[in-house]
Amino acid sequence: MTNSRAASAAxxxxxxxxxxxxxxxxxxxxxxxxxxxxxxxMILVDTTIVSVANPAIKAALDPNTNNLDxxxxxxxxxxxxxxxxxxxxxxxxxxxxxxxxxxxxxxLFTLASLACGLSSSLxxxxxxxxxxxxxxxxxxxxxxxxxxxxxxxQRRGAAMxxxxxxxxxxxxxxxxxxxxxxxxLGWEWIFFINIPVGVIGFIAALILVPQLPRTAxxxxxxxxxxxxxxxxLIVFGLQEGEHYAWAAWIWLMVAAGVVxxxxxxxxxxxxxxxxxxxxxxxxxxxSVANLAIATVGFTVTSMALPQMFYLQxxxxxxxxxxxxxxxxxxxxxxxxxxxxxxLLDRTDPRFLLVPGLLLVAGSLGIYVALILNDAxxxxxLIPSALMGVGNAGMWGPLATTATRNLPPRQAGAGAGIxxxxxxxxxxxxSASIAAFMQARLEANLPGxxxxxxxxxxxxxxxxxxxxxxxxxxxxxxxxxAVIVVGLVAVLFMRRPSVIRPHGSPRDAAPAQAxxxxxxxxE
Numbered sequence: 001m002t003n004s005r006a007a008s009a010a011x012x013x014x015x016x017x018x019x020x021x022x023x024x025x026x027x028x029x030x031x032x033x034x035x036x037x038x039x040x041x042m043i044l045v046d047t048t049i050v051s052v053a054n055p056a057i058k059a060a061l062d063p064n065t066n067n068l069d070x071x072x073x074x075x076x077x078x079x080x081x082x083x084x085x086x087x088x089x090x091x092x093x094x095x096x097x098x099x100x101x102x103x104x105x106x107x108l109f110t111l112a113s114l115a116c117g118l119s120s121s122l123x124x125x126x127x128x129x130x131x132x133x134x135x136x137x138x139x140x141x142x143x144x145x146x147x148x149x150x151x152x153x154q155r156r157g158a159a160m161x162x163x164x165x166x167x168x169x170x171x172x173x174x175x176x177x178x179x180x181x182x183x184x185l186g187w188e189w190i191f192f193i194n195i196p197v198g199v200i201g202f203i204a205a206l207i208l209v210p211q212l213p214r215t216a217x218x219x220x221x222x223x224x225x226x227x228x229x230x231x232x233l234i235v236f237g238l239q240e241g242e243h244y245a246w247a248a249w250i251w252l253m254v255a256a257g258v259v260x261x262x263x264x265x266x267x268x269x270x271x272x273x274x275x276x277x278x279x280x281x282x283x284x285x286x287s288v289a290n291l292a293i294a295t296v297g298f299t300v301t302s303m304a305l306p307q308m309f310y311l312q313x314x315x316x317x318x319x320x321x322x323x324x325x326x327x328x329x330x331x332x333x334x335x336x337x338x339x340x341x342x343l344l345d346r347t348d349p350r351f352l353l354v355p356g357l358l359l360v361a362g363s364l365g366i367y368v369a370l371i372l373n374d375a376x377x378x379x380x381l382i383p384s385a386l387m388g389v390g391n392a393g394m395w396g397p398l399a400t401t402a403t404r405n406l407p408p409r410q411a412g413a414g415a416g417i418x419x420x421x422x423x424x425x426x427x428x429x430s431a432s433i434a435a436f437m438q439a440r441l442e443a444n445l446p447g448x449x450x451x452x453x454x455x456x457x458x459x460x461x462x463x464x465x466x467x468x469x470x471x472x473x474x475x476x477x478x479x480x481a482v483i484v485v486g487l488v489a490v491l492f493m494r495r496p497s498v499i500r501p502h503g504s505p506r507d508a509a510p511a512q513a514x515x516x517x518x519x520x521x522e
Contacts, residue, residue, distance in 0.1 A: 029150040033159060035208040036143045038201035039106045040163075041170045042194055043136040046113075047082075047301065047426065048174030049190050050075050052308055052319045056187040061122040070122065072305070072434040076235075077126045079301070079430055081133030082140075083423035084231045087275050088224050090141035090416020098142035098149075099209045103202060105138025110198030116191035140423075144415035148403050149212055160400035161341015167395045169334040175304060176330060179323030223275035226264035231424065233257030238431040277413050280406070285349075286414070288493050289402035290421040292353070295486030296394060297425030299479040302433035303364060309437075310371055310472035313460050317377070325380045332388030341396045348495045349401045356393025357487040363387040364480045371473035401493065429479070436478050440471035 050057070058071040093101045112131040119125035143163060151159045181189040234257035241250045268274040281287045311322035340352055363383035370379055399418070406414040444467040460468050 032209045035204035040143045044170035045174040049178040052175045052178035053187040078129040078133040079427040081130045082136045085137040086420040093142045102142040105135045109135030113191045113194035117188040141415040158341045161338045161396040165337030176323040179319035183320040220275040230260035291489045292486040293422040294425035297422040298429035299483040301426040302429035303479045306472040306475040314469045328385035329388040333391040336392030349397045352393040352397045353490040356390045359390030361483045437475045440474045444471040
């Protein structure tokens, strides 16, 4: 059956060739991937660009409170509406075609960006950011699904290397771009800049991305409802816990969310067309990669907030000056990630993931030591460079490992699951770091929430700088602990069966590489 599949070809009008169980466009799939990367990059930049602008947004839209939880919702609202629908939007790509869903999501995201920039209150901005998150949820799974459906496993490392480079660089370029825009034009322009980029990305995708065959999935309506309710209860409860002093109803909300998610998983085992095909988790590498990417999402999101508050409010740096400290990180991550992707086609992913995650954990530990000891500003460039190298060995290898054995008919579902776990990790990271920062502020500066000095006014008074700095440094210990969990997890991966032998042509598919996906699709 495998040979007959490999020998079959689509009609000339389809513009695609059937290889194994993959639908490979007759033309090179790379232009389509580059077109998708434009929108994907913009969406991920918005995950972290607000971290630099938070003090300016707080000063402009929430100047009369000292609680940091309010402005954190500008990020958390985006991440919440981004995370909850991802399981659904991955399936939408299978049903209506990844190109169509991608274009709809990119248009929604771009229009919501305009609304964000025009916001005149914190509440209006939070609502617009929530709409942005929904657009992002429509876009993100389609990028991974297109890679899975158009690149065979033995060439997917290079493609996922580009995807990983985009993800890694975007979440790091966000603070740099945010600093330049906030200082030069005002916080509104971190959103206005999305409009021309969104238009360019839309046109490029319209022209270059092919219409791939659709899969006639039935939608698991019960699963959609249960997953949305469960994720919302958990994330909202974690985010608002500190604000309501972890009242009993907050714990009940989180517990109810866990119960609902348990019921959701139970129903998935008994549904003929589940929203989350649980058989995907029988692949150990898929399961481990999902756990690891959740810790990465948590770490990347949670580490930015205390860093930026420390550099700007305790050390007096402008947003641009603070963001420039991340330049080594962004450059090294972007330059090295494609090379890591090509190497991944020929080697065990653990050879890249273990040192990559170890470097990220170590660089965060160095950040903690520098903050606690009030080190010279230039020294912060050292952990920035180390983290850039670590990121190159983290994003792409995890994505490639998760999708290498993914059957194409499950491309949307697998991409939705992977991106859901990454984004849920980011949401929990955002909520957790807000609570942890507030707790460390109270421990180092008793009564900080009622202090007369505002933490949103551009700097903190000299008498509280030391306590504030200690609180921000101690807060970074949380992402350190979480990324170590991811490091331990990847140790349990298995060497993939589909690895292109050294020296083989890039377009030559080894027999085992063609057999594996076909068998997976049986």
